[in-house]
Amino acid sequence: MGSRIENVIRTAVQTFATKPNGSFVNTNVSHNINILRQLLSEICPADDLGLTRNSGQPRFPLNLFSSRTAPVSYMEIFENQTVSIGIFVLKDGASIPLHDHVGMYGILKVLYGSLNLQSYSPIDLPGQTNSSFIHQPQYLKAKRFPISCLNEKDSPAILSPSEHNLHSIWTNGGSASFLDILAPPYDPDGTLNGGKIRDCYYYSDIGEEEGIPSNSEIRLLKMTACPPSFWCDSITYCGPEIKHLQKELN
Numbered sequence: 001m002g003s004r005i006e007n008v009i010r011t012a013v014q015t016f017a018t019k020p021n022g023s024f025v026n027t028n029v030s031h032n033i034n035i036l037r038q039l040l041s042e043i044c045p046a047d048d049l050g051l052t053r054n055s056g057q058p059r060f061p062l063n064l065f066s067s068r069t070a071p072v073s074y075m076e077i078f079e080n081q082t083v084s085i086g087i088f089v090l091k092d093g094a095s096i097p098l099h100d101h102v103g104m105y106g107i108l109k110v111l112y113g114s115l116n117l118q119s120y121s122p123i124d125l126p127g128q129t130n131s132s133f134i135h136q137p138q139y140l141k142a143k144r145f146p147i148s149c150l151n152e153k154d155s156p157a158i159l160s161p162s163e164h165n166l167h168s169i170w171t172n173g174g175s176a177s178f179l180d181i182l183a184p185p186y187d188p189d190g191t192l193n194g195g196k197i198r199d200c201y202y203y204s205d206i207g208e209e210e211g212i213p214s215n216s217e218i219r220l221l222k223m224t225a226c227p228p229s230f231w232c233d234s235i236t237y238c239g240p241e242i243k244h245l246q247k248e249l250n
């Protein structure tokens with residue numbers, strides 16, 4: 001029997017594998033997502049991922065204003081054309097600004113610490129495509145959900161192409177990390193998706209649309225550049241051996 005993380009990777013690939021026409025091979029995706037949620041709930045960060053509370057943390061107190069220290073680190077675990085699986089480590093005070101996941105499913109499991117998550121569901125689903133880009137519009141109307149506070153005891157948060165598809169994430173007292181499964185993966189170069197680019201876009205919540213009361217949860221989002229306060233460096237995966245999966249599942 002493989003390791004727990006190997007089981008997660010295999011189940012994620014089985015869950016989200018698609019046919020050439022884009023439909024899922026698996027006919028019961030929501031059932032499999034529940035299996036994945038359960039598997040992730042059983043993950044032990046130290047034993048199953050080689051992750052300690054201090055992984056990705058600097059040896060000295062973090063100065064978020066220092067240009068040399070990334071506020072967020074990313075540890076890639078696995079990626080193929082179907083899924084990307086990795087771990088984000090947020091230093092104390094760091095945030096991942098509001099961003100989207102066009103046409104994607106996502107599963108987010110907090111491993112260490114506590115995170116605030118605010119999500120939005122797009123009301124006008126984008127989906128306009130041309131030959132090379134999967135587009136998001138400059139302005140997007142979306143339903144805003146209350147901030148939820150997630151810690152390592154909580155079951156994973158889920159997003160789908162139509163629900164909770166945009167979110168921002170920030171620490172809630174201390175550093176924190178979460179495991180992220182995205183299907184299909186971002187593909188800013190189009191290398192996984194036959195040249196079709198699937199990029200990540202950032203938004204700001206600019207408030208209510210004209211005619212909508214200011215306390216409404218229907219918000220207008222405007223595409224923005226990635227805020228300069230956010231960038232990522234990478235850290236090396238040091239969990240159980242899974243290199244054979246990269247070859248086998250590609």
Ligand SMILES: [Fe+2]
Nearest residue numbers: 099100101167
């Ligand atoms: Fe995200």
